[in-house]
Amino acid sequence: MSQTILVTYATRTGTTRGVAEAIGKTLSDNGTAVEVKPMNAVTDLTPYSAVVAGSAIQASAWLPEAVDFIRTNQRTLAQKPLATFLVCMTLAMPGGEKYRPFVSDFIKPVRSMVRPVSEAQFAGSLDLKKVPSLGDRIKFGISILLGVWKQGDHRDWTAIHSWAASLKSKLN
């Protein structure tokens, strides 16, 4: 098995891809081989020594394909170091940090299948134009008017790079 780390992600509007790419960049900056791929392009985990898996949050949960990815690969993932992350808007709310324990439980179903060596939660971004459903656009539009959610990119690149750096010793 090669010493290649897989960073894999599930996204709807691209925010989580950016987070995965940033994690991949930090993990590779000391020469470690890293591949960053969407989950739907990963068919075999055998070539990888460790896996970092992350998903956008919708309806307080990882995207269904991300949960399926863990379920499908549960046995293989038990043999390798796995770290997980999520990207959501709750942490971008005013005072959002206080919701971190609540947000952390968004991946409870994942935790019942695998034992990550590390888990991270990051604020994401919201662009109403990219939300496909009219109902959701109206709902989120109201949240924005009420000041609950704020449109824009809330990703904290320092926190993302610092978590990725902390993984280097844990993914061996």
Ligand SMILES: Cc1cc2nc3c(=O)[nH]c(=O)nc-3n(C[C@H](O)[C@H](O)[C@H](O)COP(=O)(O)O)c2cc1C
């Ligand atoms: C339909 C929909 C449902 C969402 N549900 C939640 C939610 O329950 N909790 C939350 O914190 N963020 C929620 N969000 C915000 C997304 O997690 C956030 O915009 C994230 O950055 C999107 O990542 P992506 O661009 O990788 O898809 C939702 C977004 C959409 C479009």
